[in-house]
Amino acid sequence: MVFTFRQPLLPDVIGVGSTLPRSVPADAVLALATTMIPGDVLQKLILFAAFVAAPLGAGRLVPTTSTGTRLVAAVAY
Numbered sequence: 001m002v003f004t005f006r007q008p009l010l011p012d013v014i015g016v017g018s019t020l021p022r023s024v025p026a027d028a029v030l031a032l033a034t035t036m037i038p039g040d041v042l043q044k045l046i047l048f049a050a051f052v053a054a055p056l057g058a059g060r061l062v063p064t065t066s067t068g069t070r071l072v073a074a075v076a077y
Contacts (some may be wrong), residue, residue, distance in 0.1 A: 003039040007031045 009031040011017035015024040033042055059074035 003030070003043040004034075005039045006034045007039065009035075 007013070007027070007030050009028070012019050012021075013024070013027045013031050015021040015028075030039075030042070037045075055074035055077050058077035059070035062070050062073045064070065
C-alpha cells in the first residue's frame, strides 16, 4: 500500500482519464478521504481495521457456538 499525504481527485482517479482504470473505486475513495484526513493517518487506520476485522471474521466463520473455539480460530488466524 502506497499512500501520499494528499491524493488529488483527477479524471484518471474516477476512470474517465486517458489511462486505463486500475483501481478506480479505491483510488476515488482514497482521494476523497485524503481531503479530510492526511494520507499517513488514513493508512494507519486502514491497516488497524484490517488487523482487527480479520480475526473477528475468522472467529465468526467457525460453525460452533463455543466462544473458546471461536477465540482459538481468531488467534490462530
